[in-house]
Amino acid sequence: MKNIGPPVYSQIALDIAVRIARGELKENTKISGRSKMASEYNVSPETIRRSFQLLQDMKIIEVLQSSGAIIKSRDNALKYIERNNIGDDFRNLKRELNTLLKERSNMDKRINEIVGQIIDYSERYRNIKPLYTLEFEIPENSSILKKSITETKFWQNTGATIVAIKRSDDIILSPGPHFVFEPHDIIVVTGDMGIAQRIQDLIKNCDQ
Structure with a gap:
């Protein structure tokens, strides 16, 4: 039987947790109410309610009685991400990014060295006739x-x-x-x- 994956409300909860972990959504700030979030994710307000409830159960947010929710813990968001087996992916991507940045830095350095050598040769042999x-x-x-x-x-x-x-x-x-x-x-x-x-x-x- 084909695996249909986690339910939509769970995927949305995970996405919100990722945004909190990245710092896009800050601790002690308010996030939009169900209607606005429903429009953002193109789902029903009931789906957002279930996403908020899941995040509240994980002590990541606190749902307000009026509207929206308050972000309570970035650490709990990170733990929730790790529980959903994407923490390693983030770390691997971060390591890969650091490696690529180092390689690009080394490549830029080598390119500058080669350009400098070409300029040096051009200046040195500008007036020498070819053999x-x-x-x-x-x-x-x-x-x-x-x-x-x-x-x-x-x-x-x-x-x-x-x-x-x-x-x-x-x-x-x-x-x-x-x-x-x-x-x-x-x-x-x-x-x-x-x-x-x-x-x-x-x-x-x-x-x-």
Whole structure:
């Protein structure tokens, strides 16, 4: 058989207790009469009367003979909530909220750190030209054949730094100044965008 849950008056009583526990409704203050509360919860005044009676039995409110009720005890409201098995839910939600707030604080802090680093890098490298890595094959009758890196004044003439030389199946990393160029060597260089034309001019054929 399907569980239809607690009666409406009990649900309303619990909701009022929650509002008292949250401080929305203060101790020693008056809450609205049955007609107004009935309109607020869209139920009959009789349902509100039963809700008030339940809360009065729990010593949470005191029903007035004239109209409405006086809130007597927030502590009793909390006890009533716990008895209805939602106290743990409140505590869990509060813990989860605190965890999320801490995570958000840490995330905001990290975002600020990253933004600061980006700004720092932008300022530091604003005037530095980007570097490119390019490859050039030395033709068979290049003007730099049988010459060392020092003899060709490679860096002085091109502004490029030789990262490696590919020779057949070998890769020579960071060749020294006495490295001698051979036909079909592939020079791997890094530098600004202007190095391409300068290197082409340096390694061009002797008969060009």
